[in-house]
Amino acid sequence: MKKFLIISAFTAFAATGCDAQQTAGNDPTQEKNQVIETIMARRSIRAYKPQPVPHDVLDKILECGINAPNGMNAQQWEVRVVDSKEWLDNATAAYKKTVAGTPAEKAAADPSFVNMFRNAPTVVFIAHKPGPCTQVDCGLMAGNMVLAAHSLGIGSVCMMGPLGFFSTPEGKPYLESLQLSEGYDLLLCIGMGYADEQPAAKPRNRDVIKYIK
Numbered sequence: 502m503k504k505f506l507i508i509s510a511f512t513a514f515a516a517t518g519c520d521a522q523q524t525a526g527n528d529p530t531q532e533k534n535q536v537i538e539t540i541m542a543r544r545s546i547r548a549y550k551p552q553p554v555p556h557d558v559l560d561k562i563l564e565c566g567i568n569a570p571n572g573m574n575a576q577q578w579e580v581r582v583v584d585s586k587e588w589l590d591n592a593t594a595a596y597k598k599t600v601a602g603t604p605a606e607k608a609a610a611d612p613s614f615v616n617m618f619r620n621a622p623t624v625v626f627i628a629h630k631p632g633p634c635t636q637v638d639c640g641l642m643a644g645n646m647v648l649a650a651h652s653l654g655i656g657s658v659c660m661m662g663p664l665g666f667f668s669t670p671e672g673k674p675y676l677e678s679l680q681l682s683e684g685y686d687l688l689l690c691i692g693m694g695y696a697d698e699q700p701a702a703k704p705r706n707r708d709v710i711k712y713i714k
C-alpha cells in the first residue's frame with residue numbers, strides 16, 4: 502500500500518511537471534483560456550428572469566469585486582446590494598414621477614420595462630470616497646464583478662444612468678436607505694440576474710491600439 506502511494510504521488514508529480522513544460526513550450530494565445538473566453542463572451546444584459554441572484558453566488562461575485570487592484574490598497578469604496586422587489590418597484594415608481602414629460606417616461610411605459618435598473622432583479626451599488634484613484638478603483642471592481650458574474654452564469658449590466666434619480670427629492674429616501682458612510686458618493690450600479698436575452702457583441706474599434714516603437 503505504502504509503495505502504491507509513493508508511486509501514485511510520483512506519477513502525479515511527473516505528470517504535472519510534464520504539463521508545465523509542455524505549456525511553457527506552446528503558444529499560450531492558442532490554448533483554451535477560461536479567463537479570455539469569459540471576457541470575450543460577456544455582454545450587457547437588459548432583460549432578466551425574475552428571480553434574484555442567490556446570495557452564495559453573489560458572495561463570490563462581490564469577493565471578486567473587492568479583490569480588484571486599487572490605488573495603494575486604500576479600498577475607498579463601499580458596496581450595497583439590493584434585491585428586495587419591493588424596494589426596486591417602489592424606487593421605480595418614484596423614478597417614473599421624476600421623468601414625467603421626458604423621453605425616459607416613454608421608455609418606462611414600454612411593456613418590456615420592469616424596473617429602472619434595466620429590469621435587473623438584483624442591483625449592486627458601488628460608492629467611492631472621491632480621491633485621485635477611486636473612480637478607477639471602482640471601475641476595476643465593477644470589471645471584476647461582471648466577469649465573475651458571467652463566469653458563474655449570471656448576466657449583468659453596469660449603469661450610471663439611474664444614478665441621477667438619487668439626487669432628486671424623490672430619490673433621497675432610497676439613497677439614504679443605502680446607508681453609505683459619510684463622504685461616500687454613489688458612482689455606478691450593476692444590475693445582475695439570470696439573462697433572458699443573448700445580445701450580440703457590439704463592435705469594437707481596434708484602431709485605438711497602437712504599439713509605439
Ligand SMILES: Cc1cc2nc3c(=O)[nH]c(=O)nc-3n(C[C@H](O)[C@H](O)[C@H](O)COP(=O)(O)O)c2cc1C
Nearest residue numbers: 543544545547619658659660661662663689702703
Ligand atoms: C461606466 C458605464 C456606465 C454605463 N451606463 C449604462 C446605463 O446607464 N444604461 C445602460 O443600459 N448601459 C450602461 N452601460 C453599459 C454600456 O452601454 C455597454 O457596456 C456598452 O454598450 C458595451 O456593450 P457590452 O457591455 O455588451 O460589451 C454602462 C457601462 C459602463 C462601463
